[in-house]
Amino acid sequence: MPIGGPYELLIGGRWVPGAAGTYPVRNPATEEVVGEAPEASVDQAAEAAEAAAGAFPAWAATEPGERAALLHAAAGALRTLAPNLVPLVIAETGCTATVGRTMQVPQAAVRLERYADGALEPTVIPLPPQEMPHTALAPGGLIGAIARRVPVGVVACITPYNFPIVNMAGKIGPALAMGNTVVIRPAPQDPLAVIELVRILDAVGFPPGVVNVVTGSGPETGAALVEDPHVDMVSFTGSTAVGRRIGEVAGRTMKRRLLELGGKGAALVLDDADVRRAVAMIASTWTFHSGQICTAPTRAIVHRSRYDEVVETLATTAGTLTIGDPLAPDTVVGPLISAAQRDRVLGHIRAGLAEGATLVHGGDEAAVPDRGFYVAPTLLADCRPDATVVQEEIFGPVIVALPFDDEDEGVALVNGTPYGLYDYVFSGDTARAMRISRRLRTGNVGINTVQRNHETPFGGMRQSGVGRDGGSFGLHAYSELQSVVWPG
Numbered sequence: 001m002p003i004g005g006p007y008e009l010l011i012g013g014r015w016v017p018g019a020a021g022t023y024p025v026r027n028p029a030t031e032e033v034v035g036e037a038p039e040a041s042v043d044q045a046a047e048a049a050e051a052a053a054g055a056f057p058a059w060a061a062t063e064p065g066e067r068a069a070l071l072h073a074a075a076g077a078l079r080t081l082a083p084n085l086v087p088l089v090i091a092e093t094g095c096t097a098t099v100g101r102t103m104q105v106p107q108a109a110v111r112l113e114r115y116a117d118g119a120l121e122p123t124v125i126p127l128p129p130q131e132m133p134h135t136a137l138a139p140g141g142l143i144g145a146i147a148r149r150v151p152v153g154v155v156a157c158i159t160p161y162n163f164p165i166v167n168m169a170g171k172i173g174p175a176l177a178m179g180n181t182v183v184i185r186p187a188p189q190d191p192l193a194v195i196e197l198v199r200i201l202d203a204v205g206f207p208p209g210v211v212n213v214v215t216g217s218g219p220e221t222g223a224a225l226v227e228d229p230h231v232d233m234v235s236f237t238g239s240t241a242v243g244r245r246i247g248e249v250a251g252r253t254m255k256r257r258l259l260e261l262g263g264k265g266a267a268l269v270l271d272d273a274d275v276r277r278a279v280a281m282i283a284s285t286w287t288f289h290s291g292q293i294c295t296a297p298t299r300a301i302v303h304r305s306r307y308d309e310v311v312e313t314l315a316t317t318a319g320t321l322t323i324g325d326p327l328a329p330d331t332v333v334g335p336l337i338s339a340a341q342r343d344r345v346l347g348h349i350r351a352g353l354a355e356g357a358t359l360v361h362g363g364d365e366a367a368v369p370d371r372g373f374y375v376a377p378t379l380l381a382d383c384r385p386d387a388t389v390v391q392e393e394i395f396g397p398v399i400v401a402l403p404f405d406d407e408d409e410g411v412a413l414v415n416g417t418p419y420g421l422y423d424y425v426f427s428g429d430t431a432r433a434m435r436i437s438r439r440l441r442t443g444n445v446g447i448n449t450v451q452r453n454h455e456t457p458f459g460g461m462r463q464s465g466v467g468r469d470g471g472s473f474g475l476h477a478y479s480e481l482q483s484v485v486w487p488g
Contacts, residue, residue, distance in 0.1 A: 003084050005035050007195050009044060009215065012051030013208020019044050023217040025192055028094030028335040029326050029372040037191045040214040045183070045224040048212035052154040052181040053230040055209025060151045060179040064119045067177055071116035073204040078109045078197065085196055092190035093164065094335040094373070095289050096326045108169040108197065114454070115173030118475050123149040129488055142488030149479035151179035152256050153232030156225040160238045161187035161337050162292040165197050171235045172201075174474035176210070183231070184213040185222045187238075189337050191215040226250055233257070233478070237294075240393070240419075240463045247466070258467040258477050260294070260459055262393040263421030266414040267297035268436070270407075271305045273426040274448075279313045281424065281450045282399060286321055286377035287332045291397040294464075295422035297450060299390060300401040301413045307403040311360060311381050314399065318361040318377040324369055335372040336396055342373040345396030349378055352389035352400065358382045362397070391417050407436065415441045420461035424450060443468070 007022075008015040018038030025034045078085070082105045090100040125147040134140035157171040164186055172182050186194035198213040214221045219242075226234050226249045233256035236246050243261040250257050267282045269275070285296040302310045326334040336342045346364045353359055362378030381401045383390050389400050404410040414423050420442040427433040430447060437445040443460040455471035469477045 003081060003088065003196050003199075005192075007035060007038055007192055009038050009040055009048070010198050010202060010211065010213045011044060011048045012054070012212065013202075015202075016044075018215070020216075023188075025092060025190060026338075027091045028337050029369075031371055031373075034088070034091045035192050037188075037195075037215050037217070040216050040221045042220055042224045045185075045214045045221040046228055046230075048183045048214050049154060049156070049225060049228040049230040051209040052183050052212055055207060056151075056153055056181045059181055059207060059210045062179065064177075067179065068116045068119040070201075070204055070206055071112050071119065071173065071177060074201050074206075075109045075112035075116065077200045077204055078105065078112065081196070081200065082106065082109070085193060088196065089165065089190075089193045090326055092192055093161065093289075094326055094337060096331050096334045097329065098332075099289055100326075104163060104166060107163075108165040111166065111169040111173050114471075115177040115474070118174060118472065119177035121472060121475060123479070125149075139487075143485055144488050145483060145485045147481050147483050149178070149476065150482045152478060152480055153180060154230055155180045155182050155233045155235055155478060156185060156222075156228075156231045157182050158185045158222050158225070158234065158236045158238070159187055159194070161189040162289055164190050165193050167237055168194050168197060170469065170474070171237075172211070174469065175235070175478040176206075178475055178478045180233070180478055181210045182212065183225055184211065185225055186213070186215060188215070188217045223249070226255075227253075229253060231255060234259075235478075236260070243465065256480075258459075258469060259465040260467075260469070261421075261463065261465040262419055263294040263296070263460065263464055264299060264391070264393050264417045264419040265295055265297045265422045265424065266299040266301050267424045267426060268410050268414050269300065269302040269306060269310055270410070270425070270427040270432070270436075271303040272428040272432075273303075273306065274428060275306055275309050275313060277448065278426040279310060279317060281426070281448075283314065283317045284450050285399050286318060286397045290334055290336055290375070292336065292395055294393070294395075295444070295450075297424050298394065298399055299414075300399055301410055302401060302403055303410070304403040304405050307401070311379070311401050314379050314401070315361045318379055321377050323374060323376060333374075333377055333397060335374045337373065339373050341395070342375055345375050345394055345398060348389055348392070348394045348396075349375075349380070349398060352380045352383065352387060355387040355389070356382070356384060357387065357389060357400065360401075385413055385416055393419065411436060411439045415439075418463040421459075421464035422446065
């Protein structure tokens, strides 16, 4: 299956051009055009939602084994096409070659395979019978019951730009496995690889209307899906500001919502921590997709006895990182997704300095390539807890450092932002770290690691979102519980 343009929309089993023409997708490292994406109209978004609604009854009635076979076939085809698809993903996202080869395309296939297997997980929960007395409502007797998971209906899957096909696979995999139909709406900045993924799903035999894709350079098509009466659920990963708007609009028609929103991850480094291990983990904010990760440990909250050591070691680490061409084998820090995001990140750095932070490394005067949307790895120390750079998600290669004197203060600083997605505790005493983790108002805690376990329920508290996916919890997220009772 060849990849490449011209790129079109898939609506109800038909590939069609965007009604409003096309728009350019640019390489963040070179600023050159990678390809032309279709510019869908609001009417086409509505057509896609209607097509998904029309296909839903038949797809919901398919045998789980059929859904599993199609998802496995899609995963296999994705692996086969990976050598050709990885360069496109790197060009669209600006991720480094290492991230593209190991995390972008392969992980999308892994997620499809996981939910191919998930399609075969039990959906019926047996419940003990209950002895009920005779009432005015009905005769008494032994009443049997089950609870079963059933599909929600049409799911609008709206994803961010950082991991376009991985994030999308994590949505459509469980949604399709559970018998839902989907309308895919990728991020405007890098939709081409997602369209290639949809081509694979179409080619392996998903029925017409089960999978649909609409793209656009602005928010209009996504907003149309959120409002559309044919859409039963909105699954969104992105900013808290957009998530709030989705919550307001989707609430009018009682749509199910799965919202994975912003984060301001804290790394709580205790006095007994292995500093070099902690620094290696915290530095992933710089090295893993240039900090464009909602789970990144962007706040280094360090016990005062280890604070200078951590700041100095982070500064030394930052000075060793190669910034530049994502295709170069030694590059670990690539560009940000766009000029707008670069300027936003630099604005946050300047604001942090204006609020009294100390620039230890990086900043807007640091050397970066002349072309492309680069920001150097930046470390701001001695930040005020209420400073903007400490409170707001930056989504770039910026780490802020704050000292604390005792556990209570450290925990208060970790919990001291509106977010609660992913925080970390570093300590030589894992029992102590586990005890502290219970006090953190966050959906996820890493102890001495930033590694993930993809079977855990993933999502945030407070302004970081609503709902959980991941592993079997992802299947639960894309289903409704239905109770069935009968007389014994």
